[in-house]
Ligand SMILES: Nc1ncnc2c1ncn2[C@@H]1O[C@H](COP(=O)(O)OP(=O)(O)OP(=O)(O)O)[C@@H](O)[C@H]1O
């Protein structure tokens with residue numbers, strides 16, 4: 039697992055990239071992995087979360103670098119010597135920056151909200167990962183508690199010969215409220231369903247998806 043580099047990328051805005059990166063980072067740290075986060079999104083939302091986290095003074099420290107996308111390759115080269123997992127939060131647009139992260143990564147996690155429009159919109163990012171020859175896994179995010187949607191989307195993914203993580207994330211208030219506190223959901227509400235979901239994903243990541 040040493041030096042696993044994971045880009046969280048999805049060109050569709052608001053798919054859950056930053057949410058996934060923050061909670062997965064905290065969850066992996068909770069599983070005793072050393073984690074470094076890289077924020078290459080000019081919106082700097084992950085960096086803002088990290089600033090809240092640092093200011094509270096009681097959260098386990100997480101390494102974070104805020105850099106321009108084109109520097110990802112060299113930054114990752116340095117960090118992978120010292121950290122088990124490096125998570126890169128990519129911007130929604132800015133194709134060149136996201137591509138640099140996808141190229142530097144061992145694999146890409148692509149959060150998608152479970153709807154056909156979101157799935158079709160993910161095709162661009164999928165093609166990018168394929169061109170860069172980086173393994174990728176879709177992560178179903180904001181899954182409704184009821185209904186057949188998740189099953190249908192999984193069928194579409196399988197029919198296209200693509201891979202989705204077994205773990206899924208529901209549409210849960212805890213994911214947003216923990217971010218507000220500068221925490222991961224495993225830290226704010228360790229017994230919540232949200233915490234169980236992100237821990238399941240973290241374990242898949244540790245196992246190598
Ligand atoms: N599983 C979830 N449950 C509840 N709210 C969620 C979930 N995932 C994401 N959100 C909310 O959706 C919004 C967008 O999420 P987020 O900022 O993580 O997406 P993003 O892909 O990083 O966006 P951008 O493309 O702008 O970087 C946020 O308000 C976040 O709190």
Ligand SMILES: [Mg+2]
Nearest residue numbers: 055056079083
């Ligand atoms: Mg984001």
